[in-house]
Amino acid sequence: KNEVEQSPQNLTAQEGEFITINCSYSVGISALHWLQQHPGGGIVSLFMLSSGKKKHGRLIATINIQEKHSSLHITASHPRDSAVYICAVGSGNQFYFGTGTSLTVIP
Amino acid sequence: DTEVTQTPKHLVMGMTNKKSLKCEQHMGHRAMYWYKQKAKKPPELMFVYSYEKLSINESVPSRFSPECPNSSLLNLHLHALQPEDSALYLCASSQAYLAGGGSDTQYFGPGTRLTVL
DSSP states (O other), X not given: OOSEEEEOSEEEEETTOOEEEEEEEOSOOSEEEEEEEOTTSOEEEEEEESSEEEEXXXXXXXXXXXXXXXXXXXXXOOGGGOEEXXXXXXXXXXXXXXXXXXXXXXX | OOOEEEEOSEEEEOTTOEEEEEEEEOSOOOEEEEEEXXXXXXXXXXXXXXXXXXXXXXXXXXXXXXXXXXXTEEEEEEESOOGGGOEEEEEEEESOOBTTBSOSOOEEOXXXXXXXX
8 A cells, every 4th residue: 555645546627627636645744745747757846735725826735634635726727737746745754655646637 | 046957868778888867956955866757657766865975775776876976966877777777767856854854845857768778
């Protein structure tokens, strides 16, 4: 069993839709990260959070420490949001990655 | 400058070749990381350098040899690789590698796509 589970694995949405990607983890964490990886490889760190909620533009990330769960929301989705979104957690001196959610936003 | 650069972008090598991957950052970060990523899989941590000293080696075969000549530069020397080593190799850096591990934002480079023939 993976320490970090994401759902859904694949997601297709129409432009403008509200999108939610979920992440559950089974280890004690120091922080949870949401990463974005575009085709071709480059990874961008979107959020690092250890409690509560963070917002950046159309992206919102929340975490519930008690339930060991985080969500990434994208409002008013756009085709340029098409990418793989990866949840990762820092635990002890380990860094565990989820398997990613592949998002395609159709114009 | 919040950029991590990696060279080369693409590398094709034979199993008997020796090559090196290079990673550079000028953000004053003291922790640098090498990851390996196979297609449609999440990155796997290979090495962590903290203050130019190797802190983590995730049981990586000796045909991969990391080197951190200074705080801005991280190399990965490759020798006698196997075709299954073909992957995207990602470098990342963060301000520090704390005892808590992943409690610092990591900045990733664009990666080197390696093909071993």
